[in-house]
Amino acid sequence: MTTTPRAVRRASPRARRRPANPADPARPLLPDAEPVSLLDPTGTPLPARTDYPEPAVDLLRELYRRMVVGRRFDIQATALTKQGRLAVYPSSRGQEACQVGAMLAVRDTDWVFPTYRESMALVSRGLDPIEVLTLLRGDWHCGYDPAARRTAPQCTPLATQCVHAAGLAYGEAHQGRDTVALAFIGDGATSEGDFHEGINFAAVFKAPVVYFVQNNRYAISVPLSRQTAAPSLAYKGVGYGVPSEQVDGNDPVAVLAVLTRAVEHARAGNGPFLVEAHTYRMEPHTNADDATRYRDGAEVDAWRDRDPIVRLEKYLRDRGELDDDAVAAVAAEAEAYAADVRERMNAQPTVDPLSLFDHVYAQPTPQLIEQREQIRAELAAAEQEGEA
Amino acid sequence: MTTTPRAVRRASPRARRRPANPADPARPLLPDAEPVSLLDPTGTPLPARTDYPEPAVDLLRELYRRMVVGRRFDIQATALTKQGRLAVYPSSRGQEACQVGAMLAVRDTDWVFPTYRESMALVSRGLDPIEVLTLLRGDWHCGYDPAARRTAPQCTPLATQCVHAAGLAYGEAHQGRDTVALAFIGDGATSEGDFHEGINFAAVFKAPVVYFVQNNRYAISVPLSRQTAAPSLAYKGVGYGVPSEQVDGNDPVAVLAVLTRAVEHARAGNGPFLVEAHTYRMEPHTNADDATRYRDGAEVDAWRDRDPIVRLEKYLRDRGELDDDAVAAVAAEAEAYAADVRERMNAQPTVDPLSLFDHVYAQPTPQLIEQREQIRAELAAAEQEGEA
Amino acid sequence: MATTMAKALNAALADAMAADERVLVFGEDVGQLGGVFRITDGLQARFGDKRCFDTPLAEAGIVGFAVGLAMSGLRPVVEMQFDAFAYPAFEQIASHVAKLRNRTRGALSVPIVIRVPYAGGIGGVEHHCDSSEAYYAHTPGLKVVTPATVDDAYSLLREAIDDPDPVVFMEPKKLYFASADADLSTRTEPFGRAVVRRPGRDATLIAYGPSVPVALEAAEAAREEGWDLEVVDVRTIVPFDDETVTASVRRTGRCVVIQEAQGFAGVGAEIAARVQERCFHALHAPVLRVSGLDIPYPAPMLEHTHLPGVDRVLDAVARLQWDDQPDPRWLPAAEAAA
């Protein structure tokens, strides 16, 4: 089975022109029929077929650095599940261009709405990796401070975050702030009603949201063909009056270029923008998943040849923007980062059972106070027994 | 405020060409940029701008007959609310071309999924008007036999029927039957998640469903502009890989032509089809609604000039297919129909309180049997008191 | 001066919007129309369409949008047009509204109010008369409130909007247009306090929302039979006022719980379970429940059969074993017969 995105397969030079009918209201909203790509799989720049300006080179070097560190973090996290230090971990290896590119496209003052898949994106944003892993480690809360980091807790109920992003973005604009909200969502989750309702609210209220679909071709075991019969997910935009674009999600330069423009579009007050990135999940859904049950190695191998990091490294080296020393330095930084995560994850976290009652409401109800007393008594009794 | 559908306003001769890019996968799925229309508001045939064949003339005469009877029924039902014979009635006056045209486009063996708005469509389908009005009359069930009439109970939870239609249609095909499901939905309800999930299921499973959006420009008081920022609701199709069309919903000939082809498309195994009809609700949302709070008379008047019955009558007369006698005969039939409804609605329906327990489950649970005994005892006691 | 619960709710919204510009009111038809029950009447005209506005027709969207607005520091008050039409928002309510504060250890809160016109008695058709309070009361993280008087309608809604936690505000439709003398600007009891609406010595009727007037009427009627009944209005289902309720039942020694919702696993079951748990030795008879039938709401021709009315309440009171004899209905024989 071939593994290149359908749209790419179908594409022909002519296919790349926009619908020619100038008066068709759909025209400015439709995505390019072929995913935007600036580098070919080997990292060689493609003849500019789009009007997307290439991001500044120092930004590309930073992108490279964070992708390498991000991947190393991801591999480390997967390893920690094997040692039982994490309850579960959904890897985004192979999606580095999307995970990191998105974080370079937004400002610190912008809000990010991640899913369980976005741990790499969050550490790329600068969140403490231990905080990011808190929930997956088995604690009952999200670990980091979402208000301080302007990052919603990683969202598991699929697509629900699409609506929150619309509300947050509208609320910020309502209060005169130029915040943009970037909402991550997977290909499978676009089938949920909340994706529809969220992007529609954003469109009707012209809320500055970028909906970023990482189409990694699977929802756990379910292939894209069971999620949609559309030419591509990006074609959903026009039905909401939302402009959209599709991009080669393993081309870091293209992802950064397309998302940067999408964020500008939103910040400029033009309402939401929909971006679909064609990418691939190299690991199983989570460590608990057995991907061999539903996809073959050949498919995975084919995508290995599209590795986003290799691609960007090759490109930067060819441009003379990266040399062995720089590569080695980044690799060393990544190792140090992983070592720090490893070490800090060794400490067993202590959790106070009585804290369970602290944040259900601003003030515990009489019922919760009663229940807390009961637990307190149980703990005391258990302690006595321990001593006795 | 102008009241012609946005798409019509925007339309220009050039706007009517399809996107020219032959390789764009969206091309075959996009609707015509302007609603299909075969008659102008005065009933004069338009220079054929589409490849839609005109329906046979005897079908058009039947369409006329049912529209006249349907409107008379609708007016009668509204009148019955004033006399307190109906708890509530949502009128579809002004939408006759859609209500009746849809029923002429499907076979008796096809399934129809109506909303509360479709009473006129159901009587046009041949259901007993008293049965159709049973629920609105205040009874606790839908009145007719949905299985026998292949007509789902009128659906109030908005858009939920879109999913049922997908399942029914797929189930029929799964069992080797060539049934088509026609699901009605309003413009407002397209904002619900269930519209998205329903049409997507139908598309992925290639279920033979025609989704027929009657865009009457309001959801109770909320104008279309609060439901979507899309050029037109028909543009939602492409995002599901579903071909779509928009049609002038007050042009009975165009509605019948477009829906007939949509039904053929579905029956031929090509999956679902989305049709948006631009029309207008001449009455308030229901008799309980006060439309003067949110729209002005001028708007309503402008739509009166697009009256679908006047339009079709003029056209058939011009073609010599309808004369005064025929018109008078149809009018007389409509009066007789209304008189029959009036009379039969005079009888106060008798409802047996104990029947409340009969159909909650196939067999009442012990709990329900207990409760039924309690009610039975109460009724007996009340009777005794009455006698005493 | 005399006013209705509908007007009181409208005044509460207006006063809250005037007092705090972070308060936004939105939903379906709440703008120019003023809501199908006119609870938001005039708010858009007075505060503009940035403070009071219509949304796309999607309840999960409305509630999720409110969650996002709350994250940005605003205080949304949303209207669900009817009880059953809040169900599409159930995931947003149960998995986000109720849990967000806890999941973030208080870093994010959801000070939103979800107004739900609920219950029957207005001749509404199917899906327009559900009593859905138990779904919310069973969901930790939500507060669930329902007024029975005009004063409380105003005060509890103001309280709900001020509250730092999400409040599902259940409005008994059939009481919207019942009028009473009320001084709107005043606050009544705070959240977490039940109120004795009528003192009595012989038995306690516990009710909330649409059932409170029924309980009061029944108490009046009971005087003829020589029963002096106390009526407790729960007001806030969550948090629940055990203190007032148990004090009353310990005094009277007999208790009937009234709810309009279908009985099985409803709020009345919780109240009955709590009361017998806490007042067992004071009880002369089991705590009885009078509730709606366990059937889909039969609107409107037979709703009177479904709704717990005065007679059904009095029947229950009569079964409170005044002669200290076991309830014949529950003798094994009777059950076998059923």
Add this chain to the structure above:
Amino acid sequence: MATTMAKALNAALADAMAADERVLVFGEDVGQLGGVFRITDGLQARFGDKRCFDTPLAEAGIVGFAVGLAMSGLRPVVEMQFDAFAYPAFEQIASHVAKLRNRTRGALSVPIVIRVPYAGGIGGVEHHCDSSEAYYAHTPGLKVVTPATVDDAYSLLREAIDDPDPVVFMEPKKLYFASADADLSTRTEPFGRAVVRRPGRDATLIAYGPSVPVALEAAEAAREEGWDLEVVDVRTIVPFDDETVTASVRRTGRCVVIQEAQGFAGVGAEIAARVQERCFHALHAPVLRVSGLDIPYPAPMLEHTHLPGVDRVLDAVARLQWDDQPDPRWLPAAEAAA
């Protein structure tokens, strides 16, 4: 022969599909993967992808699609991947699945089974461990069933698929892989029958699903304290078996209800209310409840604190006033203190 509940459920699905070609199994990841818990393992290979298939990722879609399929004469069995992920389908379940038969006076029925892996004890993260049975049990028109043994898992699921009414089939995740000797092809008790899992003289423990093993363990442990406890497995929450439950409590005179869900307005409240209503004069102590805390499920590090375990059950049994003294916890003084 020894097998697990997961295998028993898988066998029930396979046997039902073999027995009736109208039975279709679908949902998220139920096809090639065989479900995240492997309950549908091998069904697609054996019956083909027209009988067992994956759907788009949308729960309202899955349930609504099943409603339509049922209207066409088929018998869908759908899987909700986890408890909290059934919430998007709540409107379809409450407004259509539960009501369609009634709204059409039986002309249309919805013989579908909605399988919901529920509750905790498996170290799952947030949203993966909700106990949602009360939401369904409170909705007239639904049957709500939950097995606690391997035999019942097979038999109740076969029963559910054969049933003419919609069944919400709640599968206790933590029991999926507990194995026991079972003869799968046999049927156990029908719907509406509770079962005494362990006879006893002194008090009755009423439990269902994941709490049944806890109750049995507690009963064992109680013997040391000299208590002979009876354990009743509810099995089918709706319809509920009053007969078996009340007979047991009338015999023992004492009762503790155990449920894993948050306590407030849960199924345990209904059971406690019913029992005291029907067994009042036989009770030596109030019916006590042992349940989860009224907090969002705290998975997984603190779930042991949340879950009603053997000790908490024994504490409740100890409070059954064996000395016939009132429970000190509920003396006004104690409450004032809290």
